[in-house]
Amino acid sequence: MLNHFEITFKSIIRDRIFHGIIFSALIFLLIPSVATLSMRQATELSMTLSLSLISFILLLLSLFLGGTHLWRDIERRYTYPVLSWPSSRSAYLVGKFSGIAAFIFLVALLLGGVAVLTVLITAGIYPPERPIVWNLFFLSIFFDACKYILIVAFAFLFSSVATSFFLPVFGSICIYFVGNASQQVHDYINAPATIGISSITKNMATFVYYILPNFSAFDFKINAVYRVPIQVSGVLMTGVYFVVYLCMVISVATLLFEKREMN
Amino acid sequence: MGGTKRHILSFCLFCLCYGLILGPFVNYMHNKPYAEKLGVLPTIATLKFLSADQKLLIGSSLVMRVITYFGGLAEMAKNKIEIPPDFPVMSRTIHAAVKLDPYNNDAYYFAQSFLVWDVGQIDIANSLLIEGMRYRTWDWYLPYFVGFNYAYFKHDFKSAAYYYQKAAELSGQELHINLAGRFMQESGQIDHAISYLTLMAKDASNPVAKKTFETRLTAFKQVSLIEKARDRFTLKYNRLPESVDELVRTGLLDKTPSDPYGGTFFLLPDGKVGTSSKFAFKNPKGNRPDSGATP
Amino acid sequence: MKALEIHNLVKIFKTKKGQSVHALNDLSFDVMQGEVFGFLGPNGAGKSTTIKTLVGLITPSSGNALINGVPVSTGTARLKVGYLPENPAFYDYLTPEEYLTYVARSFLVPVAEVPRCIEQTLKLLELWDARKRQMRSFSKGMVQRVGLAQVLVHDPDIYILDEPMSGLDPLGRSLVKNIILELKNRGKTVFFSTHITDDVEKVCDRVGIIVKGSLVAVNNVENLLKGGVEGYLVSLQSADSTLQNLAPFSVLRQSGTIFEYYIPKDGFNRFMELVIRSGSEVVLVETRRKNLEDYFLSLVK
Ligand SMILES: Nc1ncnc2c1ncn2[C@@H]1O[C@H](COP(=O)(O)OP(=O)(O)OP(=O)(O)O)[C@@H](O)[C@H]1O
Ligand SMILES: [Mg+2]
Numbered sequence: 001m002l003n004h005f006e007i008t009f010k011s012i013i014r015d016r017i018f019h020g021i022i023f024s025a026l027i028f029l030l031i032p033s034v035a036t037l038s039m040r041q042a043t044e045l046s047m048t049l050s051l052s053l054i055s056f057i058l059l060l061l062s063l064f065l066g067g068t069h070l071w072r073d074i075e076r077r078y079t080y081p082v083l084s085w086p087s088s089r090s091a092y093l094v095g096k097f098s099g100i101a102a103f104i105f106l107v108a109l110l111l112g113g114v115a116v117l118t119v120l121i122t123a124g125i126y127p128p129e130r131p132i133v134w135n136l137f138f139l140s141i142f143f144d145a146c147k148y149i150l151i152v153a154f155a156f157l158f159s160s161v162a163t164s165f166f167l168p169v170f171g172s173i174c175i176y177f178v179g180n181a182s183q184q185v186h187d188y189i190n191a192p193a194t195i196g197i198s199s200i201t202k203n204m205a206t207f208v209y210y211i212l213p214n215f216s217a218f219d220f221k222i223n224a225v226y227r228v229p230i231q232v233s234g235v236l237m238t239g240v241y242f243v244v245y246l247c248m249v250i251s252v253a254t255l256l257f258e259k260r261e262m263n
Numbered sequence: 264m265g266g267t268k269r270h271i272l273s274f275c276l277f278c279l280c281y282g283l284i285l286g287p288f289v290n291y292m293h294n295k296p297y298a299e300k301l302g303v304l305p306t307i308a309t310l311k312f313l314s315a316d317q318k319l320l321i322g323s324s325l326v327m328r329v330i331t332y333f334g335g336l337a338e339m340a341k342n343k344i345e346i347p348p349d350f351p352v353m354s355r356t357i358h359a360a361v362k363l364d365p366y367n368n369d370a371y372y373f374a375q376s377f378l379v380w381d382v383g384q385i386d387i388a389n390s391l392l393i394e395g396m397r398y399r400t401w402d403w404y405l406p407y408f409v410g411f412n413y414a415y416f417k418h419d420f421k422s423a424a425y426y427y428q429k430a431a432e433l434s435g436q437e438l439h440i441n442l443a444g445r446f447m448q449e450s451g452q453i454d455h456a457i458s459y460l461t462l463m464a465k466d467a468s469n470p471v472a473k474k475t476f477e478t479r480l481t482a483f484k485q486v487s488l489i490e491k492a493r494d495r496f497t498l499k500y501n502r503l504p505e506s507v508d509e510l511v512r513t514g515l516l517d518k519t520p521s522d523p524y525g526g527t528f529f530l531l532p533d534g535k536v537g538t539s540s541k542f543a544f545k546n547p548k549g550n551r552p553d554s555g556a557t558p
Numbered sequence: 559m560k561a562l563e564i565h566n567l568v569k570i571f572k573t574k575k576g577q578s579v580h581a582l583n584d585l586s587f588d589v590m591q592g593e594v595f596g597f598l599g600p601n602g603a604g605k606s607t608t609i610k611t612l613v614g615l616i617t618p619s620s621g622n623a624l625i626n627g628v629p630v631s632t633g634t635a636r637l638k639v640g641y642l643p644e645n646p647a648f649y650d651y652l653t654p655e656e657y658l659t660y661v662a663r664s665f666l667v668p669v670a671e672v673p674r675c676i677e678q679t680l681k682l683l684e685l686w687d688a689r690k691r692q693m694r695s696f697s698k699g700m701v702q703r704v705g706l707a708q709v710l711v712h713d714p715d716i717y718i719l720d721e722p723m724s725g726l727d728p729l730g731r732s733l734v735k736n737i738i739l740e741l742k743n744r745g746k747t748v749f750f751s752t753h754i755t756d757d758v759e760k761v762c763d764r765v766g767i768i769v770k771g772s773l774v775a776v777n778n779v780e781n782l783l784k785g786g787v788e789g790y791l792v793s794l795q796s797a798d799s800t801l802q803n804l805a806p807f808s809v810l811r812q813s814g815t816i817f818e819y820y821i822p823k824d825g826f827n828r829f830m831e832l833v834i835r836s837g838s839e840v841v842l843v844e845t846r847r848k849n850l851e852d853y854f855l856s857l858v859k
Contacts (some may be wrong), residue, residue: 003660003663003664006660007649007652007660010651010652010656011649011651011652014651014692015651037327037330037331038323038327038369039330039368039369039372039373039376040368040369040372040404041367041368041369044366044368045323045369048319048320048323048364049320049323051319052317052319052320055316055317056317076647077643077645077646077647078647078648078649080615080643080646080647081641081642081643081646081648081661081705081708082664083614083615084613084614084615084636084639084641084643085636085661085664085665086633086634086636086637086664086665086666087633087664088633129402130401144316147316176315177312177313177315180312180315180316181311181312181315184311184312215315215316218316219316219318221316221318221319222319222364222366225319225366226366226398226399228366261615261616261617262610262615262616263571263610263615263616
């Protein structure tokens with residue numbers, strides 16, 4: 001498994017598309033000057049922009065790595081020799097997945113460092129009204145990375161049955177939007193102000209809500225940018241949710257992958 | 264070899280064509296009305312869905328769009344181009360922005376800068392600000408704005424005092440309580456506005472906003488000068504002066520004050536000071552409820 | 559002892575349009591330990607399907623297969639197996655050296671021995687100079703050689719090779735044949751598929767012939783060829799005038815002054831007498847053996 005992990009890591013680093021995506025991190029250079037457009041919250045704006053850029057890069061990475069990696073291995077028949085080896089298919093899948101996950105964490109960490117510099121520069125020019133809370137900033141980046149790792153897990157799930165890259169790529173894009181909206185829709189349906197929805201629809205919506213991923217939980221951007229404190233229990237809850245949900249998705253993926261015919 | 268040459272030649276030709284159209288194109292884009300650029304906005308629910316986990320970014324970018332739009336208008340007004348600003352769209356955009364990012368300070372600040380002065384939608388601005396106070400619980404500016412709006416525009420001194428009190432609690436400054444007391448007299452209005460504008464102009468980091476405030480501040484200071492001269496005139500001659508010129512002639516004013524908006528000051532029959540510019544660079548019909556006179 | 563056992567294997571593929579393809583029909587045979595077994599069959603006969611089942615890439619519709627007595631569905635059954643897919647592809651962003659390290663580690667080769675194993679195999683397959691090049695720049699034959707290298711590098715006991723000679727130049731083919739013979743000498747089991755009867759003749763102990771998913775014959779190669787010499791191909795250099803002397807025998811082919819004759823085994827002595835008498839010069843004598851290809855073709859048709 002460690003073996004698959006290492007090879008995956010190597011493959012990502014040597015990939016040209018990855019280089020292109022990382023290149024987009026150069027946008028960080030623009031942030032301090034864009035932040036000056038703000039009238040009263042230059043630091044907040046630079047934090048927003050930094051976090052958004054990180055999110056965006058991680059989103060691209062997760063779609064691209066998750067959506068194409070496993071699929072390409074199967075498509076180009078790299079899996080033929082590899083899966084005939086004694087290690088199990090689940091070890092292969094989990095090894096590959098953890099390679100990508102570790103990579104996303106690494107990129108998040110590096111970009112986080114760059115973001116700190118960017119924010120510090122802006123804050124140096126336009127001192128913020130209230131001090132920046134770096135813990136919240138890093139926490140937000142960490143959970144952002146977690147969210148995209150979940151998306152990679154979904155991409156793997158789709159790849160384990162897909163015969164073309166449409167399902168993994170577009171499937172995970174859908175998951176991205178649906179996961180971000182699920183809480184909103186749920187809140188809307190269950191708001192006392194909402195009338196005219198039958199209880200059957202409500203129950204069905206609630207059921208779907210329980211199954212779909214909930215990415216709103218991972219969104220701590222507001223807390224980071226505006227220094228709104230988070231409860232420790234909230235952080236723990238999100239962490240536990242992430243681990244459990246991730247294991248769930250990956251286990252389904254391995255199950256399907258074990259059953260898959262390689263031809 | 265000939266093929267390569269032909270390719271290079273045609274490439275150069277296209278470059279030339281591009282160079283030719285570039286000038287007119289840039290010119291067109293530059294003059295393209297900003298109102299068009301602000302464009303249409305999807306419904307808030309759609310926006311929320313589409314912005315996925317980038318709500319803060321989209322919120323900020325909406326505010327930025329309005330700010331650049333507004334800045335552009337001011338720029339054009341200086342060049343004597345009059346384009347009616349699309350206030351409803353600006354207002355809607357700001358609303359959408361705070362729905363996406365209820366903490367966005369720029370949005371509140373901007374609403375306070377243009378909704379109240381230029382559009383006169385005091386109630387809308389106040390409801391926006393009061394909503395924002397639920398989120399920005401530490402920020403004394405929001406209640407300060409609300410207090411100012413109540414006092415200056417609506418003459419509701421009781422509500423004003425309440426919000427100034429809140430602002431004072433949050434900021435730990437007595438200033439606002441003092442201010443609240445001062446509005447009890449109508450005569451204090453222009454000074455009140457001046458102190459408000461001074462504060463706003465002082466900590467505006469955005470050049471457009473700063474400029475807007477400073478211009479208004481200069482105009483109001485002139486008004487204040489004229490009012491003071493008028494009062495001295497009344498004391499001395501026991502009647503209202505007939506014109507600004509009369510104040511200059513009697514030596515109560517050094518020279519005719521100039522309106523930074525490009526208008527000329529005049530005295531209304533009741534003694535209030537007005538200006539032909541109505542404190543704005545442009546005056547599209549129907550968009551400004553203000554009269555030329557100060558309150 | 560049996561290295562590979564295949565019992566009543568049936569594989570039915572479902573195509574996307576809902577048709578079913580019977581790739582394997584009740585296939586059964588064994589491969590003994592230390593044996594070189596050739597798996598011969600026309601295109602689409604089911605060779606690759608059988609092999610993929612053996613290495614666990616596809617699950618049979620019914621029946622089962624064992625490696626060293628362990629069902630193929632268990633991953634550990636393949637710990638001592640080297641598999642070469644047909645038209646193999648490997649991570650093209652890796653170098654052969656990196657890929658082989660990956661393979662060796664996955665087969666739990668002791669870390670200390672990995673570099674030595676890799677050097678040995680790369681040199682054997684003449685890839686040593688290309689060991690630090692990414693495989694995306696490799697030619698088809700080079701990739702095939704990497705395929706063989708990844709089979710050999712962990713020194714397994716059982717070799718399952720799907721068309722090991724495909725894409726190789728004559729030098730490569732003879733190299734592979736030598737490698738297989740060498741493996742046989744070391745007591746390893748080799749099971750390989752091919753369309754080329756000549757390969758089977760040269761290296762195999764036994765041959766299985768599969769047609770349309772069923773095994774039509776399993777035979778000892780030696781027995782098949784035991785009939786031995788059937789006749790001779792003789793080339794003579796002579797002038798046209800001398801040919802009348804050889805009249806009972808007809809010319810097979812002529813090029814310039816070289817004449818080629820096919821002489822059945824029992825006519826050889828008489829033919830040679832006539833040749834000597836005619837004064838022609840014998841340029842070449844080739845023995846004609848009973849041919850596996852003929853046997854194969856007769857079975858397939
Ligand atoms: N995934 C699949 N779906 C449907 N039919 C398949 C599939 N894979 C193989 N087949 C069919 O199974 C049969 C056996 O194929 P197989 O690849 O085993 O042949 P082969 O003997 O290896 O042929 P070749 O000599 O060309 O490599 C063929 O008729 C093929 O069309
Ligand atoms: Mg085949």
